[in-house]
Amino acid sequence: MRSSCRYKLKAPQENYNRRETMKELNNMVCIPCPAESLPMTESQCKRLLENIPGWELEKKDGLIRLRRSFTLPDFMSALAFSNRVGELAEAEQHHPELIIAWGSVTVTWWTHSIKGLHINDFIMAARTSALESD
Numbered sequence: 605m606r607s608s609c610r611y612k613l614k615a616p617q618e619n620y621n622r623r624e625t626m627k628e629l630n631n632m633v634c635i636p637c638p639a640e641s642l643p644m645t646e647s648q649c650k651r652l653l654e655n656i657p658g659w660e661l662e663k664k665d666g667l668i669r670l671r672r673s674f675t676l677p678d679f680m681s682a683l684a685f686s687n688r689v690g691e692l693a694e695a696e697q698h699h700p701e702l703i704i705a706w707g708s709v710t711v712t713w714w715t716h717s718i719k720g721l722h723i724n725d726f727i728m729a730a731r732t733s734a735l736e737s738d
């Protein structure tokens with residue numbers, strides 16, 4: 605077994621049998637995602653999804669992504685919220701798809717390098733939700 609795989613098994617954040625709460629996810633930072641990491645299975649995703657209210661799984665182009673639409677009062681508020689998500693993304697070097705419209709921002713997370721979902725995407729989803737109430 606390669607050392608990165610041993611790291612992966614030991615890293616608590618990649619122990620998908622845990623049920624991290626929204627608060628726990630919100631207090632985590634992204635971990636390095638080795639190229640050989642496997643995307644989470646649909647059942648692992650569904651279990652963690654229970655802890656991030658408002659987010660849903662979306663299948664697109666053959667991979668699973670995490671999506672939530674946020675309602676904002678107007679276009680400039682949507683733009684400002686997007687900028688805050690962008691700052692978070694830059695700080696963590698993990699980047700979402702953002703769709704900005706009048707009164708809404710749709711945020712979608714997935715991990716491009718593994719073509720699916722990683723615990724990092726759930727961490728970023730929880731932290732995106734936390735920005736809403738800041």
Ligand SMILES: C[C@H](O)[C@H](O)[C@H]1CNC2=NC(N)=NC(=O)C2=N1
Pocket residue numbers: 697698699700713714715716717718
């Ligand atoms: C080198 C850099 O960290 C990588 O290219 C990052 C950038 N941001 C990223 N964001 C997302 N969502 N998935 C990635 O695989 C990814 N890779």
